[in-house]
Amino acid sequence: MEAAAETLPSIVELRDVSKRFGETVALDHVNLRIGDGEFFSMLGPSGCGKTTSLRLMAGFELPSEGEVLISGEPQGSRPAFQRPVNTVFQSYALFPHMSVFQNVAFGLEMQRVPKGEIQRRVTEALELVQLPGKENRRPKQLSGGQQQRVALARALVNRPKVLLLDEPLGALDLKLRKAMQFELKELQHRVGLTFVYVTHDQEEALTMSDRIAVMEHGHVLQVGTPGEIYENPTSRFVADFIGETNFLDGRILGREGLTARVGVGGLELWARAGTEAPGDGLVTVAVRPEKIALSREKQPGRNTFSGKVEDITYVGKDSDYRIRLNEAVVLRVRVQNQAPGVSPVASQGEAVWVGWPEEAARVLLD
Amino acid sequence: MTAIGRAARRLRESPALQGTGLILPGLMWMVVFLIVPLILIVVLSFGWRGEYGPVDWGTTPTEFLSRLSFSNYARLIDPLYMGVLGTSLRMAGLTTAICLVVGYPVAYFLARSSHRWRGLLLFLLLVPFWTNFLIRIYAWMLLLRTEGLVNRGLVTLGLIPEPLQIMYTPTAVMIAMVYEFLPFMVLPLYTSLEKLDPALLEAASDLYARSARTFLRVTLPLSLPGVIAGTILVFIPTMGMFVVPDLMGGARTALVGNLVQRQFLSARDWPFGAAASMVLMALTLAATVLYTRVSGFGEELVV
Numbered sequence: 213m214e215a216a217a218e219t220l221p222s223i224v225e226l227r228d229v230s231k232r233f234g235e236t237v238a239l240d241h242v243n244l245r246i247g248d249g250e251f252f253s254m255l256g257p258s259g260c261g262k263t264t265s266l267r268l269m270a271g272f273e274l275p276s277e278g279e280v281l282i283s284g285e286p287q288g289s290r291p292a293f294q295r296p297v298n299t300v301f302q303s304y305a306l307f308p309h310m311s312v313f314q315n316v317a318f319g320l321e322m323q324r325v326p327k328g329e330i331q332r333r334v335t336e337a338l339e340l341v342q343l344p345g346k347e348n349r350r351p352k353q354l355s356g357g358q359q360q361r362v363a364l365a366r367a368l369v370n371r372p373k374v375l376l377l378d379e380p381l382g383a384l385d386l387k388l389r390k391a392m393q394f395e396l397k398e399l400q401h402r403v404g405l406t407f408v409y410v411t412h413d414q415e416e417a418l419t420m421s422d423r424i425a426v427m428e429h430g431h432v433l434q435v436g437t438p439g440e441i442y443e444n445p446t447s448r449f450v451a452d453f454i455g456e457t458n459f460l461d462g463r464i465l466g467r468e469g470l471t472a473r474v475g476v477g478g479l480e481l482w483a484r485a486g487t488e489a490p491g492d493g494l495v496t497v498a499v500r501p502e503k504i505a506l507s508r509e510k511q512p513g514r515n516t517f518s519g520k521v522e523d524i525t526y527v528g529k530d531s532d533y534r535i536r537l538n539e540a541v542v543l544r545v546r547v548q549n550q551a552p553g554v555s556p557v558a559s560q561g562e563a564v565w566v567g568w569p570e571e572a573a574r575v576l577l578d
Numbered sequence: 579m580t581a582i583g584r585a586a587r588r589l590r591e592s593p594a595l596q597g598t599g600l601i602l603p604g605l606m607w608m609v610v611f612l613i614v615p616l617i618l619i620v621v622l623s624f625g626w627r628g629e630y631g632p633v634d635w636g637t638t639p640t641e642f643l644s645r646l647s648f649s650n651y652a653r654l655i656d657p658l659y660m661g662v663l664g665t666s667l668r669m670a671g672l673t674t675a676i677c678l679v680v681g682y683p684v685a686y687f688l689a690r691s692s693h694r695w696r697g698l699l700l701f702l703l704l705v706p707f708w709t710n711f712l713i714r715i716y717a718w719m720l721l722l723r724t725e726g727l728v729n730r731g732l733v734t735l736g737l738i739p740e741p742l743q744i745m746y747t748p749t750a751v752m753i754a755m756v757y758e759f760l761p762f763m764v765l766p767l768y769t770s771l772e773k774l775d776p777a778l779l780e781a782a783s784d785l786y787a788r789s790a791r792t793f794l795r796v797t798l799p800l801s802l803p804g805v806i807a808g809t810i811l812v813f814i815p816t817m818g819m820f821v822v823p824d825l826m827g828g829a830r831t832a833l834v835g836n837l838v839q840r841q842f843l844s845a846r847d848w849p850f851g852a853a854a855s856m857v858l859m860a861l862t863l864a865a866t867v868l869y870t871r872v873s874g875f876g877e878e879l880v881v
Contacts, residue, residue, distance in 0.1 A: 270780075270784060271783075271784075272780050272783070272784075291783065292780065292783040292784050293783050293784070293785075293786045293787055293788055294786075297784075298784055298785070299780075299781070299784045301777050301780070301781060302777075303775065303777055305775065305777035305778050305780065305781035306781075307778060307781070307782075307796060308800070309799045309800055318782070318785050318787070318795075319784075319785035319786055322785055322786040322787045322791065323786050366785070367784075370785070370786075
């Protein structure tokens with residue numbers, strides 16, 4: 213997947229870009245290539261540099277070092293109004309004194325597009341975001357979801373090469389956000405445009421993106437498809453930030469090709485390790501709670517251990533089990549809940565077995 | 579339950595009653611010190627000057643009322659007084675325009691300055707108000723007179739061959755009025771510019787607008803409430819101003835404020851002064867209403 217994306221002609225590229233605000237380093241030698249037509253997300257906690265990256269692409273900020281390229285063209289210190297990209301702002305930034313029509317028409321008007329064409333394209337854009345008939349409303353008279361659509365139309369109507377979206381769904385409630393996620397993805401498909409999408413919501417990034425860049429402290433930690441990022445995180449931060457993970461600190465005891473034998477708190481378990489893993493030394497093993505099977509009988513395979521149910525938390529669709537394997541090791545296991553009346557896999561205090569396939573555990577270097 | 583207890587309970591349960599209670603002191607003040615004197619002035623403006631006093635009250639109220647007439651207003655339709663009114667309108671309009679042109683960049687700068695400095699800058703803007711108004715006007719007289727600092731500086735620098743006659747001209751009046759009322763323009767402008775979301779300016783830039791067009795299409799329309807408030811705050815008091823023209827303009831720049839003042843204090847013709855002040859009020863009101871209509875103030879308040 214990574215290879216496929218690499219072969220796409222890149223539409224936006226950050227080449228060794230750094231950005232400093234006074235003493236603060238917002239971006240530290242970042243390299244990114246975003247392929248034409250991709251839905252590319254930048255994911256990370258606040259202050260990780262994702263919004264700064266987006267603002268550098270838009271031209272609201274200029275890099276302290278390095279180069280931003282759009283369609284292969286270095287942007288230098290080109291201001292925002294000369295770049296072939298458009299932005300959907302987190303706060304929407306709709307002009308409050310203009311009607312919906314005037315808002316959407318603004319970009320075309322500034323580019324001196326003829327009146328008739330403006331009329332046609334604005335109508336088209338409002339149809340595209342399913343907001344026809346609201347041309348004469350003021351933004352204040354629309355709901356949050358509708359304002360969001362106006363912001364989208366206002367950007368899309370200019371037919372940019374890249375659409376930059378800065379947490380566009382952040383202000384919407386959960387139900388609407390889910391609906392808009394789907395709609396945005398669908399829209400991107402239809403217009404075939406590159407979307408660069410900034411979010412701190414890992415679920416949003418996983419559902420919508422072709423590729424994700426996970427960022428922290430001004431660095432890009434990992435770039436990959438949602439599957440790669442979720443199943444094969446290369447660092448503890450990524451594994452922790454995306455989904456939930458058991459982290460087991462241990463030491464590598466031996467290797468069998470790409471599988472390593474790791475000693476964790478007196479237990480021995482097997483986990484996938486990249487070629488880059490050290491022959492010995494301290495490592496962390498990451499196992500997702502939902503990849504661990506829970507049973508009353510011993511399970512086949514090398515990663516099977518006995519333990520005791522310490523605690524069960526009901527979380528709706530699933531239950532979270534806390535299983536103590538020994539004094540040092542506690543695992544969280546996520547089990548889907550049975551139909552009402554069917555007795556659960558195990559109850560509190562019961563002795564159980566846990567197990568997982570070797571591929572489900574990964575050795576992390578840091 | 580006691581009567582007081584019942585009343586207290588009624589008050590607690592009725593927001594309308596609470597509102598009335600809160601508005602009452604202010605309302606009383608307005609009635610006693612604004613409405614009543616205003617009625618007096620209105621009545622007076624139709625009255626007659628006494629032979630020995632400022633007003634001829636007649637021997638009985640009926641006699642006084644029966645002699646009311648429009649004669650004072652008729653007297654005002656005289657080229658001399660019309661000229662004074664015209665000058666007043668022109669001076670007030672010009673002062674307001676200069677305040678707007680000078681004050682807008684100041685307000686913009688204030689609104690965009692970092693929070694660390696903003697407090698200090700606002701403070702500096704208001705510091706002159708700690709000194710008495712008259713003292714500040716006298717300071718301007720010292721600066722602008724023929725042997726004043728400004729003239730001597732310019733002559734010393736060789737920029738002008740001989741001192742300029744600034745004092746006792748309309749220019750001097752204008753300088754002092756702009757100085758005096760500039761903060762009244764800057765503060766409302768600052769308030770509305772400060773509320774302007776910087777993301778809107780970025781959005782305009784993102785949508786291919788250069789800074790000049792961003793200003794005309796986004797910044798200026800969104801600061802219109804401030805422009806209107808500032809304009810009204812400057813225009814109304816400058817229309818009625820009489821101290822500044824008196825001191826800075828000498829006798830040569832008489833404004834309608836001076837006319838009113840002289841009728842009450844030196845000419846001792848209160849009815850005529852009252853009529854002049856009524857005309858001043860009507861003129862100011864008309865100009866303000868016209869202005870707010872044209873600038874679409876009501877519509878902008880929706881934003």
